Amino acid sequence: MSEKLGVLAIGHGSKLPHNKEIVENVARNIANKHKDVIVKVGFMNMNEPSIADALASFAGTGVTTIAAAPVFLASGIHITKDIPKILGLEEGSNKTVIQIDGKDVTIVYGKPLGGDELIADLVFKRVQEAL
Amino acid sequence: MSEKLGVLAIGHGSKLPHNKEIVENVARNIANKHKDVIVKVGFMNMNEPSIADALASFAGTGVTTIAAAPVFLASGIHITKDIPKILGLEEGSNKTVIQIDGKDVTIVYGKPLGGDELIADLVFKRVQEAL
Numbered sequence: 001m002s003e004k005l006g007v008l009a010i011g012h013g014s015k016l017p018h019n020k021e022i023v024e025n026v027a028r029n030i031a032n033k034h035k036d037v038i039v040k041v042g043f044m045n046m047n048e049p050s051i052a053d054a055l056a057s058f059a060g061t062g063v064t065t066i067a068a069a070p071v072f073l074a075s076g077i078h079i080t081k082d083i084p085k086i087l088g089l090e091e092g093s094n095k096t097v098i099q100i101d102g103k104d105v106t107i108v109y110g111k112p113l114g115g116d117e118l119i120a121d122l123v124f125k126r127v128q129e130a131l
Numbered sequence: 132m133s134e135k136l137g138v139l140a141i142g143h144g145s146k147l148p149h150n151k152e153i154v155e156n157v158a159r160n161i162a163n164k165h166k167d168v169i170v171k172v173g174f175m176n177m178n179e180p181s182i183a184d185a186l187a188s189f190a191g192t193g194v195t196t197i198a199a200a201p202v203f204l205a206s207g208i209h210i211t212k213d214i215p216k217i218l219g220l221e222e223g224s225n226k227t228v229i230q231i232d233g234k235d236v237t238i239v240y241g242k243p244l245g246g247d248e249l250i251a252d253l254v255f256k257r258v259q260e261a262l
Contacts, residue, residue, distance in 0.1 A: 016205075016207055016208075019204075019205040019207070022246040026246055026251045029250075029251030034255065067262060075149040076147055076149060110254075110258050113253050113257065114153055114156075115153035118253045119160075119202070120156070120159075120161050121160075121249065122244050123140060124161050124200075126243070130200075130225065131136075
């Protein structure tokens with residue numbers, strides 16, 4: 001069986017539309033650049049689809065691994081506790097296996113964006129736009 | 132008088148250390164790449180220095196403009212209300228003038244990171260690291 005990657009872009013969720021738009025944009029950009037990857041979005045709270053619904057929506061896609069990718073800048077309680085719990089990860093593990101279409105699918109949980117140089121470049125781009 | 136740019140990288144602040152580390156990393160990366168720019172960090176709440184203290188710390192640097200740059204992914208109430216209030220911006224304006232060393236210094240308020248393609252690239256980089 002050939003490997004097929006799914007990416008679940010996970011947003012915090014918000015009453016305002018911006019967080020959802022950003023997560024959807026991120027998902028669209030990834031899907032456009034990586035045509036062989038199945039990309040879905042899911043929200044921790046306040047927006048739809050939920051993370052659980054988003055995972056279920058990989059049914060029929062044939063993914064063998066789903067990378068659960070938090071679209072969050074910093075680690076915090078949502079990253080260390082809330083989302084792992086929703087994903088069904090054991091404490092301290094970033095990997096689990098779920099059943100989709102009666103087959104094992106590995107879930108791997110990625111890290112938040114952090115203080116990468118790309119973030120600094122983007123902050124400086126926003127500075128230049130504001131001047 | 133020659134123009135000199137200051138950048139104030141604004142963080143949310145957190146009880147956990149990650150948000151502060153990220154904002155400090157972003158500031159360090161900008162300072163390393165743009166040697167002619169004076170870069171400071173300030174936090175909306177929970178960490179030091181405060182935004183007000185950070186603005187005051189540009190004294191003696193000779194900056195003529197300070198770009199207040201939120202290190203936030205999405206717009207929300209902090210971006211639209213709380214930080215503009217701390218910066219002394221009038222509602223709907225992204226610019227004001229303050230006095231530093233007895234001289235006028237223009238403050239311009241930048242936008243949050245948003246759903247830029249760079250964010251998507253970074254999310255996918257984190258996906259690849261997790262696999």
